[in-house]
Amino acid sequence: xxxxxxxxxxxxxxxxxxxxxxxxxxxxxxxxxxxxxxxxxxxxxxxxxxxxxxxxxxxxxxxxxxxxxxxxxxxxxxxxxxxxxxxxxxxxxxxxxxxxxxxxxxxxxxxxxxxxxxxxxxxxxxxxxxxxxxxxxxxxxxxxxxxxxxxxxxxxxxxxxxxxxxxxxxxxxxxxxxxxxxxxxxxxxxxxxxxxxxxxxxxxxxxxxxxxxxxxxxxxxxxxxxxxxxxxxxxxxxxxxxxxxxxxxxxxxxxxxxxxxxxx
Numbered sequence: 251x252x253x254x255x256x257x258x259x260x261x262x263x264x265x266x267x268x269x270x271x272x273x274x275x276x277x278x279x280x281x282x283x284x285x286x287x288x289x290x291x292x293x294x295x296x297x298x299x300x301x302x303x304x305x306x307x308x309x310x311x312x313x314x315x316x317x318x319x320x321x322x323x324x325x326x327x328x329x330x331x332x333x334x335x336x337x338x339x340x341x342x343x344x345x346x347x348x349x350x351x352x353x354x355x356x357x358x359x360x361x362x363x364x365x366x367x368x369x370x371x372x373x374x375x376x377x378x379x380x381x382x383x384x385x386x387x388x389x390x391x392x393x394x395x396x397x398x399x400x401x402x403x404x405x406x407x408x409x410x411x412x413x414x415x416x417x418x419x420x421x422x423x424x425x426x427x428x429x430x431x432x433x434x435x436x437x438x439x440x441x442x443x444x445x446x447x448x449x450x451x452x453x454x455x456x457x458x459x460x461x462x463x464x465x466x467x468x469x470x471x472x473x474x475x476x477x478x479x480x481x482x483x484x485x486x487x488x489x490x491x492x493x494x495x496x497x498x499x500x501x502x503x504x505x506x507x508x509x510x511x512x513x514x
Contacts, residue, residue, distance in 0.1 A: 254367070254383045261313045262357050262369055262380075268305035269339060269355045270373035273298045277346065277374055284347045294343045299323050302339035302355065310335060317359075322464045334360050336467040342413075342441030351375050352443040358467035364489040368471025370446045379446045381468075381475030386449055397449045397476040402501035408454035409435040410506075411444035418459030422493065425483070425513040426457050429506045445469035448496055449476035455506055456496040459483075463491045470496075479503045483510045 276282055276298035284294035303323045310319060318329030321337040335357065340346050342353030355371040370379040378389040379397065386397040410433040417426045430436040433455070440447070442465075444456045449472045456469075467489055470480045473496050483493040485507055495510065497503030 257314075258359055258367055259380075259382065261309065262359070262367070264313065265306040265309045265335075265337075265357055266355055266369055266371045266378060268309050269302040269357075270371065272301040272305045273340065273355070274373050276301075278349050282347060284343070292344070294347055295323065296340070296343060296347065298346070299340045299343060303337055306335075306337055306339065306357070320464060322462070332361060336360055336365065336464050338442075338464040338468070341465060342443070345439070345441055350439075352440050354442040354446070356442055356464065356468035358464075358471050360467060360489065364487055365467040365471040368468035368475075370442050370449075370468055370472050372443065372446070377446070379449055379472050381449065381472035383475070386472055386475035386477075388450060397472075398451055399449060399473070399476050399478040399498035400451045400454055400502075402499045403454065405429070405432050405502065405505045406434060408433045408502055409437065409452075410455045410457060411437050411440050411447070411453055412457050413439060413441050413444070417457070418493070421514060422459040425510045426459075428509045428513040429455070429457060432509070442469060445473055445496055448478060448498060449473050451476075451498070454498045454502050457494070457506065457510070459493045461488075461491040461494055463489060466491060466494050469494075481507070483507070483514065485511075 287293040303321045316331040318334035319327045338356035341356045346353040351374045357369040358365040359367040368381045376391045417423045480496045482488040488494045
């Protein structure tokens with residue numbers, strides 16, 4: 251998009267604030283109930299997920315009713331503006347129900363070319379990572395500052411994150427391990443917060459599989475605004491979901507991509 255409308259940022263802040271207010275009373279609350287959406291496994295959803303998405307949709311209805319919406323819990327609404335908000339009210343609900351502060355609220359705005367604006371918000375510790383066409387920054391209790399990904403380094407000096415040790419299929423796990431075994435440090439279980447740390451210059455790679463569009467749209471916008479690269483494992487756009495390779499810079503992206511493609 252050629253120009254960035256400041257109203258997008260204003261409304262996104264209202265949405266993130268509304269989601270925080272809906273979620274925090276339920277975090278670490280005694281007796282929190284999680285329903286399972288996956289009969290073959292465990293995919294929890296809580297009242298906090300549903301309340302947060304409803305609160306964000308209410309903000310959009312009041313302030314940007316012509317935009318479309320794609321949300322994890324409440325589905326899709328087609329819009330008339332050519333723009334679609336992509337919402338994940340709690341990315342990392344497994345972490346949420348476990349009491350860890352590594353889940354987050356994901357808000358993205360996409361046009362026909364994909365997401366160009368995103369927020370990764372961690373309500374409990376008060377960190378809001380923002381990516382726009384004009385740059386990326388963090389708003390936090392310790393102060394606000396610009397975000398920038400790490401400079402180039404060899405894969406042998408890199409830190410790699412993924413959410414689940416099993417990653418995806420057996421073949422995808424093997425491909426991930428081809429990268430991880432060459433890296434200096436591999437960490438698991440961070441959900442969307444891994445992408446926030448990538449944008450903040452703390453880690454080098456995030457590699458995942460089995461994603462939905464609402465899992466990756468906001469991370470794409472934030473990471474790329476901070477100077478990073480996000481593609482699928484073929485080097486193509488990743489905003490449709492599936493496999494994602496997020497990298498701090500072109501050099502580390504090329505090293506990881508070659509291993510992933512060479513293993514599958």
